[in-house]
Amino acid sequence: MIITLKKGTSESQVESLKELLRSKNIEPRVWKGELETVIGCVGDIAHLDPGLIEALDVVEHVQRIQEPYKAANRKFHPADSVVDCGGVPVGGGRFAVIAGPCSVESETQIVEVARAVKAAGATLLRGGAFKPRTSPYAFQGLGAEGLRLLTLAKKETGLPIVTELMEFKDIELFNDVDVIQIGARNMQNFNLLKEVGAYTKKPVLLKRGMSATLQELLMSAEYIMASGNPNVILCERGIRTFETALRNTLDLGVVTVLHRLSHLPVVVDPSHATGYAYMVDSVAVAATAIGADGLIIEVHNDPPRAKCDGAQSQTPEMFTRTMARIRRVREVL
Numbered sequence: 001m002i003i004t005l006k007k008g009t010s011e012s013q014v015e016s017l018k019e020l021l022r023s024k025n026i027e028p029r030v031w032k033g034e035l036e037t038v039i040g041c042v043g044d045i046a047h048l049d050p051g052l053i054e055a056l057d058v059v060e061h062v063q064r065i066q067e068p069y070k071a072a073n074r075k076f077h078p079a080d081s082v083v084d085c086g087g088v089p090v091g092g093g094r095f096a097v098i099a100g101p102c103s104v105e106s107e108t109q110i111v112e113v114a115r116a117v118k119a120a121g122a123t124l125l126r127g128g129a130f131k132p133r134t135s136p137y138a139f140q141g142l143g144a145e146g147l148r149l150l151t152l153a154k155k156e157t158g159l160p161i162v163t164e165l166m167e168f169k170d171i172e173l174f175n176d177v178d179v180i181q182i183g184a185r186n187m188q189n190f191n192l193l194k195e196v197g198a199y200t201k202k203p204v205l206l207k208r209g210m211s212a213t214l215q216e217l218l219m220s221a222e223y224i225m226a227s228g229n230p231n232v233i234l235c236e237r238g239i240r241t242f243e244t245a246l247r248n249t250l251d252l253g254v255v256t257v258l259h260r261l262s263h264l265p266v267v268v269d270p271s272h273a274t275g276y277a278y279m280v281d282s283v284a285v286a287a288t289a290i291g292a293d294g295l296i297i298e299v300h301n302d303p304p305r306a307k308c309d310g311a312q313s314q315t316p317e318m319f320t321r322t323m324a325r326i327r328r329v330r331e332v333l
């Protein structure tokens with residue numbers, strides 16, 4: 001339910017309405033625009049009589065929300081959300097490029113790549129320390145040591161860091177991490193979503209599950225937000241289809257749909273979406289053109305020897321060229 005207030009409603013009137021809602025076990029989310037103030041109601045509204053609310057002096061009108069996601073719904077928050085990622089704003093016209101290797105492999109590797117992507121214009125550094133791998137025999141990531149090396153690269157370059165959390169028990173190691181990535185394989189790990197949402201207000205980069213609908217993605221964002229953390233960034237990284245020419249299938253129209261349904265920033269991952277370095281440039285440019293709020297791109301200093309996702313990793317030279325093209329598209333837009 002969304003309550004739109006009459007123009008000229010005072011602070012204290014807003015406060016007493018919030019009190020009334022809380023007394024009915026509803027969590028009020030206030031959004032103040034230039035022209036109107038709306039209160040989104042989160043919680044079980046079954047016992048809330050819309051007629052009773054509409055009858056209040058300060059209320060312009062009451063609207064029921066059909067969608068099961070509330071806090072993530074654009075109707076609750078008409079303006080774009082801007083998420084602060086360690087000092088880098090993302091969303092609402094602020095465009096971010098997150099770049100770095102799939103996984104952190106060594107000090108030389110991460111520092112070298114961090115320097116290169118920074119020089120090319122990336123605004124955040126990525127690198128996996130805990131890796132969800134299909135095979136138990138594949139490189140599983142350096143774990144805590146990987147996080148230490150990422151922190152080192154952050155000190156060297158000043159780039160805030162984005163890295164994946166697979167299990168809540170590791171969160172205490174994430175103090176220096178600026179953005180917590182929840183990967184495609186964990187998008188519906190509801191306990192992890194709830195625990196992360198309740199524990200921290202650090203931004204969460206939530207990747208779409210490989211067979212998840214957009215509604216399911218938004219419901220997963222809702223879990224994090226309903227637990228107390230509003231700082232969610234959605235990430236489209238392609239889904240599984242019958243097509244085998246690409247690693248996944250990317251529908252860029254998703255960016256437009258998500259912007260219509262939700263106020264949360266939407267980032268596109270052209271690396272996992274395609275699986276091949278030769279495609280990353282054109283897909284990154286297209287994602288920028290369609291209005292994504294940012295990109296997450298895998299870059300490796302020596303892709304043939306990468307321990308993970310080498311085939312889809314750009315070299316620093318390729319990434320530099322892509323960044324130049326992205327800038328030109330942004331200028332045109």
Ligand code: PEP
Pocket residue numbers: 102128132182183184185207237272
């Ligand atoms: C990754 O970012 O390296 C990754 C594992 O991505 P996804 O969860 O989208 O597969």
Ligand code: MN
Pocket residue numbers: 102103272298308309
């Ligand atoms: Mn990867």
